[in-house]
Amino acid sequence: EAGVAQSPRYKIIEKRQSVAFWCNPISGHATLYWYQQILGQGPKLLIQFQNNGVVDDSQLPKDRFSAERLKGVDSTLKIQPAKLEDSAVYLCASSLPWDQMGEQYFGPGTRLTVT
Amino acid sequence: AQSVTQLDSQVPVFEEAPVELRCNYSSSVSVYLFWYVQYPNQGLQLLLKYLSGSTLVESINGFEAEFNKSQTSFHLRKPSVHISDTAEYFCAVSENSNDYKLSFGAGTTVTVRA
Numbered sequence: 664e665a666g667v668a669q670s671p672r673y674k675i676i677e678k679r680q681s682v683a684f685w686c687n688p689i690s691g692h693a694t695l696y697w698y699q700q701i702l703g704q705g706p707k708l709l710i711q712f713q714n715n716g717v718v719d720d721s722q723l724p725k726d727r728f729s730a731e732r733l734k735g736v737d738s739t740l741k742i743q744p745a746k747l748e749d750s751a752v753y754l755c756a757s758s759l760p761w762d763q764m765g766e767q768y769f770g771p772g773t774r775l776t777v778t
Numbered sequence: 779a780q781s782v783t784q785l786d787s788q789v790p791v792f793e794e795a796p797v798e799l800r801c802n803y804s805s806s807v808s809v810y811l812f813w814y815v816q817y818p819n820q821g822l823q824l825l826l827k828y829l830s831g832s833t834l835v836e837s838i839n840g841f842e843a844e845f846n847k848s849q850t851s852f853h854l855r856k857p858s859v860h861i862s863d864t865a866e867y868f869c870a871v872s873e874n875s876n877d878y879k880l881s882f883g884a885g886t887t888v889t890v891r892a
Binding site for chain 1: 787814820824827868
């Protein structure tokens with residue numbers, strides 16, 4: 664079974680530029696999550712999708728971050744414009760719809776450096 | 779809202795020695811508890827979880843954790859570590875009143891030395 668795929672693995676941009684990250688969850692996983700992991704901290708949930716609908720985006724800085732999952736499969740997270748404090752690893756995870764209390768499967772992450 | 783505190787940010791340990799990683803949580807309702815592990819250059823993987831039943835849970839690679847409701851703790855232990863256990867370990871909690879969203883601790887880096 665293929666795991667959660669993310670690309671790119673690394674990205675370096677200057678502040679005020681825009682960037683996009685892509686995630687393809689495990690086949691059949693209806694729930695998809697985007698997390699931000701700042702160095703020295705645990706992952707923080709940015710947004711949760713159930714199929715193509717948003718379940719929770721309360722922690723997403725909506726003035727600069729956006730995310731979509733148009734066909735209920737893969738997802739894109741965008742930052743526009745980027746700030747220095749956005750430097751972090753962006754993790755995508757997915758889970759089965761009936762397994763919300765259980766395991767989330769994580770991708771390898773995208774390490775973003777904003778200079 | 780739930781929160782998680784991992785009391786040790788770095789734990790150096792010699793091979794074949796025991797290790798304990800401490801995790802405390804705060805929540806006013808029933809919780810589900812998890813330990814995730816992140817090996818170098820890899821994504822997070824579930825190590826073990828407590829949902830209900832026996833308060834002692836075990837992983838396939840020799841780790842165990844005990845849910846202590848009165849102490850609001852979920853400490854992770856291994857009696858004898860290997861070099862391959864070098865990784866970052868994250869404690870996480872979810873609660874049914876928050877749609878089972880995971881809240882993570884800041885992580886504990888375990889470095890096993892020969």
